Amino acid sequence: MKNQLLFLIIAILVVLPFNRSEARQSGEIPEAPKHEFRSVWVATALGLDWPKTTNAANAELALRNIIRNMKAKGMNAVVFQVTPRGDAYYQSDRLPWARRLTGTMGQDPGWDPLAVAIEEAHKHGMELHAWYNVGKLGDIGNADLQDSDEPRHIYFANPDLIEEVGTEVWLNHGKPQAREWAVANVIEIVENYDVDAIHFDFIRYPSNGYANDFDTKQEFNPENIIGTADWRRYNVNEFNRMVYDSINVRKPWVKVGSTPIGHYKLDGGWPSLKGYSGVYQDSRRWLQEGVNDYLAPQLYWDIGGADAPQMDWLVRDWMGETYDRHIYIGTGPYKANVFAELPRQIDSTRVNNAAGQMHFRYDNIVPASTFGDRYDRPSIVPPMPWKEMTGPNTPANLISFWPGGAGTELTLEWEKPDFGRGEPEAVRYAIYRVPVAGDVISEEDITVDATYLIAVTGETTFTDAPGVASEDYDYYVTALSRNNVESVPAGASVNTSLGENRHLARSFELDQNYPNPFNPTTNIRFTLGEAGPVSITVYDLLGRVVAQPLNDSRPAGTHTISFNASHLSSGVYLYRLESGSMQITKKMMLIK
Template identity: 30%
Template sequence: MRTNRESSFRVAAAVLAAVMLPTVLGPAAPAGAGRGAAPAGTVVTAACTTDPATPKRQFRAMWISSVANIDWPSRTGLSVAAQQAEFRSWLDLAQQRKMNAVVVQVRPTADAFWPSTLEPWSQYLTGTQGGNPGYDPLAFMVAEAHARNIEFHAWFNPYRVATHADPARLVASHPARRNPGWVFPYNGQLYYNPGIPAVRAFVQDAMMDAVNRYDIDAVHWDDYFYPYPSGSVQIPDQATYAQYGSGFANIGDWRRDNVDKLVQEMSQKIRAAKPWVKFGISPFGIWRNASTDPLGSPTSGLQSYDAIYADTRRWVQQNWIDYVAPQVYWHIGFATADYARLVPWWSNVVAGTNVQLVIGQATYRVGASGQDAAWQNAAELTNHLTLNRAHPQVVGDIHFSAKDVRANRLGGMDRVANDHYRRPALVPIAAGRGGAAPPAPTITAATRVSNGVSLTFQRGGTTTPAAYAVYRVDGTTTDPCDLADGGNLLATVRAGGTTGTYTDTTAAAGGTYTYVVTALDRRHHESAASAGRVVNPGSGGTFTVTVDNATTGRFTASGNWGTSSFSAQRHGANYRFANPVAASDPAWFSANLPSAGSYRVEVWYPADPGYNSATPYLVATTTGNQTVTVDQRTGGGQWRSLGTFSLAAGDRNVVGVSRWTTGTGYVVADAVRITRV
């Protein structure tokens, strides 16, 4: 059950009536406690004292809800540019809060945020179900998240068809209208009937369409299976039970088996298609109460096993899922469902399995009107995460929802960030999902630049990693324990080919630092560390700046320039391309040069036989623009020098890529590097 602002979708009144107990916070774990054995792929082999406030691995995410335009898009009918700008702002927020994943609702009501082959476009994009938004939102969102090295968990609702009960309001092509026997109304909404085998197969196919076509990191479900009960009103599936329920003693066991089959079959399909894609479910926080079942939790609220036929404990015990994120949306000391008692119960459930435990946090309650007094305490949420430290099975948290993370009421998220998210963290490794640590990379350059220290690193071996982790240690020596937690972790960077780059804008001009880089595979196994590169206090003599087409505020191009990540030779997450034309329409890279002088200008582009044989690069020198043509059919995936030029000081456009060429094929703008010589 998410929030009272989604109350028409989530009703569990039995949990809401309770006696409030005083806040009780369990003891915090001492430094280094609860770590256990180092996971496969870690760079640390020695026993090290670690700081629980800066864990090396911790899952940090927020739900971005699309149903009823809760989070994104903020309303229907926004332009493509406005929708995309809004989504980028959510990723900016995730980066600001040092989160490493977003959980985005892409199939809220049997519809799609991608050009599905099976279901209509979602009404929450344009305001009209089936209305084409003019771009592919899912492709855009995945690319934008990965450019920031943020995991994208695609959130699907398997059975909810509509938040109203009138099939005639669905678009004529909707599968629920073409198969009216598949749906039933309940409590003012429409649902696919989970008891019909053809329905179960169809919803799996609808979700697998996204899994197969997009580079998502996980499939995510919440707590919607059978609808939450509404008083004494019965779910209208007795005829379906009569048809398909032979062999079951009662309708409840049959319904649970239907949901079990959905989970197990979807798990098998995901793992067969893309073994690296995780499967996570965020159930209602109570499985069963101990008063009903001795295996249950010390609670007295609504039981999801009995009320919505979700046997979440079984899914964990059978390892059908990779993570479980129970919605423990109650405060510490809440009599009906005490956070401080539910987290240990869920920790015991996952113990001995391959399933990770992530806690769904009720960030929406903090400082909100109408909530219990405990939620008017700015420390309530941070106390939850402190309590989690005593339970090593808890690998992180998901906050509901994005707008409440942004609202930061009472400064509650500031407290969480200061106490728990001060440093970045690697995503925990999913057990039993394969993968292996890549070879250690090499730092090929570490140079002081005008805004910090610029690093360039190269992969080890022949396999390109998924990402790199960049660490900085004060001084000129390092110890293996310097990488034991996240205290020295600066960032993770998505790999964009054989090399990677990162600029440490937090480096003090007078500091002496040693930088170390590791490589990560798609499942987050970490390589051994590179050799350290020492950077001494700045002398002001050396200057290098690298500008990628995705560098914020440093690249400009008209709408005629497309974006692609097709070529593995690209620099960073993507590159820009355009058709040649006999007109002035250059794409420009800008830089802030500290002084006038001679600078070497290098360019990076992916090569392809279909690209332009005479791409004009413009260099804005002190005597005017100079043009250097480059054959972009060959020589890509590396830095190529255009020459040394006299450049003026200041912040301005320095290198352009023109479309005005006699050659044929796309001209490409990817990245430039400018070095004072």
């Protein structure tokens, strides 16, 4: 059994998807990556997936069960439709409550589905993406609008901002006030709810635009764009710019994604609707301009279809122009031929280095065999390098114990690490289990891939059944930021034949000093797994001791000391934490 755990980490390393060209050539099933977005659209429009009852208690339980089932199937994010047709599945001062919650549009259901979905998703360590339909706002041919005169619905409140296309009601993207109305709806969600992302659908025109676009273009064309098609694309692009900036200034950690038409622009010899020319959706420009963090193109075809775009061909097409943003491939298991090959479609996305998958829709992925074994291992949503890449502090005071006696179920408990001194908040946790017997595993290899990852949770406790009696294990817990950047692990050694029912986890950590750079005072925080003598020594780059702010005994736990460097010159220094045979060294910078 290893006697010590030592991590010398100066910067966070993000593991990006590796090139899987060899798997592509050999036909082998690619390995499931540690970082992969996995989700399912949960549709509320027409009650497709949910709600299927107006009974509040039953509807809430059904929603929670959907999220729990998604977790059990290996998902790490929920894409929940909160604004399907100009209405709301959340408390809004701008939009009416959805009719399908109570039977009457605008009637308060007495509970908040979005708040419940966020709570349930976060408890299970999953992200919650609030799905907002931008363009399509209703259908005067169904009961949602036929049986209502709800004054907050845009159809009644702002008829000058909409267009009727057949029986469908659409937002007129060409009018600045219409775009501002939609942006304000989104910002209401962002300000009032702890969502991880906003997910846009129908972020486009209907085919052929609107009949009166000539007049609208004459009135609203600040860039003097000549072509009507280019003008329509400009209007949708402008909405993206406005909403991204508005979200980023309020909550920069909230992601923005869209699900565009799956066939972007190239013909490829197949007859199908093109996003760019058919519905004026220049989605790749949103990536290029940095106003979308991800796209989930709707590739709702099979791999080898002769009469439609081929799914794997389109995957390669999308992955050829990512602009260093994320692509999550949208699949269509509502089609029998797609459902039958869904594991192969997941393989195709992995071989082509897509950042994940999103499946349409929940009711179509309920069968147990839907994904084969492709999601048997858990995964972490990939971090986005253009967002905050600082990791949280290490989980504090990790302990392990056997509630039912040694050799049964093991429970780990820890405390949420402190934050706010430059470190981001921990919002979920990753748990790793490493058998001690066998090959020696370096500390760096434990968290580098999915081999030892056994769970991701939003709680500060986890119960595991190791399964092998009398075998020693090392458990590690890392904290994850909102951007899914991991902390340095906290570790615990466990033996299934332990006589003691509870013990303190092995933990020895040194945090980055804060502030850093500093002048002349900084704080140094460290964690000890057991009581004992401890020292912190400061060295210059020649290895000479210049200060020793701590040389004493301390109890187990987390401690902070203050270091005053007023007697030192500006420069880079090393500070070393030592206790017994363990030591960790980090850098600090003094600037006067």
